[in-house]
């Protein structure tokens with residue numbers, strides 16, 4: 001089916017992204033996975049090459065390009081080489097952290113952080129989740145108490161992507177009474193009282209670091225409060241459509257890439273004297289998945305265009321997030337099955353992707369929470 005989505009400029013950009021990944025990522029992927037750590041320098045080179053950070057205004061060193069289709073191109077190219085650990089950090093920067101720094105900062109704060117972000121001097125993380133507050137952010141316990149020109153932060157965060165590598169962390173902390181009275185702070189690397197736990201062991205995304213963060217009387221300057229004091233929850237909520245679109249974009253890109261590789265595998269692999277594709281069951285499996293991917297992609301493309309004109313609603317983003325990530329889970333499982341025993345070997349892209357993407361229905365809001373958002377809207381509240 002004709003996909004009337006990209007223009008010539010996007011395709012030219014794709015060549016740049018593809019060349020960058022071939023040069024800077026592909027040769028190192030295996031080493032990064034084994035070391036369970038990605039070389040920090042690749043992100044500096046990536047932002048300088050325009051792989052992320054395009055939205056930053058030109059006066060701060062970016063390109064001032066808000067079109068999300070460029071982000072889609074990056075997702076597709078990263079999926080094509082199955083560099084999902086690398087891809088998560090890129091998406092964390094572009095779909096989450098950067099937007100807090102763009103939307104919630106004063107001119108002075110922009111001057112402090114955006115040029116450094118645009119040249120790769122700083123990488124960011126976003127710390128909302130706590131041991132006792134994941135889906136239900138109203139349970140946050142981390143506190144921030146005003147002390148002259150500073151805020152004193154106490155508490156703990158968990159499951160924070162790039163928690164170890166990040167130079168700045170956007171932290172949600174309680175600044176008042178009431179379940180939702182919290183604010184957002186940019187906590188910088190060398191803040192006294194800010195400590196990080198060891199890298200957490202995950203079933204997938206081995207190169208991506210995920211960590212616990214600790215705030216023990218951490219002294220954060222008042223100048224690092226972003227957005228409005230006491231409106232942290234609203235600020236988080238207003239950024240969730242972009243975060244969820246980011247997860248959805250990665251999901252459709254990876255699903256399509258692994259599916260294409262699986263079709264080829266089924267054509268090449270022989271059993272009972274014929275290619276796997278000679279079997280009707282295999283053809284029906286492939287036919288179903290091809291249809292599901294095409295239909296889902298139409299929704300994602302529409303969501304991207306809606307986002308571009310500021311019209312992607314939280315409910316529409318939630319629909320895409322749960323539906324496409326659940327589709328990803330099911331398609332990758334079926335593709336793995338079609339690979340037989342080879343599908344269980346992590347040297348095969350399908351096995352790597354199967355492990356790396358299992359998180360997709362969980363972070364950024366679980367499938368169940370997405371259905372709550374949609375269901376509550378339908379119920380009229």
Ligand SMILES: Cc1cc2nc3c(=O)[nH]c(=O)nc-3n(C[C@H](O)[C@H](O)[C@H](O)COP(=O)(O)OP(=O)(O)OC[C@H]3O[C@@H](n4cnc5c(N)ncnc54)[C@H](O)[C@@H]3O)c2cc1C
Pocket residue numbers: 125126127128129133134135136158159160161162202210359362363364365366367368369372
């Ligand atoms: C690899 C990884 C990276 C992450 N990165 C980050 C990050 O960078 N920053 C960050 O802040 N967080 C991050 N997270 C945290 C992630 O967003 C949370 O794990 C997620 O929101 C779920 O919260 P929870 O783990 O506390 O599960 P819980 O909220 O305890 O949920 C447990 C189960 O109960 C279900 N459930 C909960 N409430 C309801 C309900 N009302 N109705 C029906 N079912 C419900 C959930 O859907 C889930 O199935 C990351 C997590 C992982 C594993």
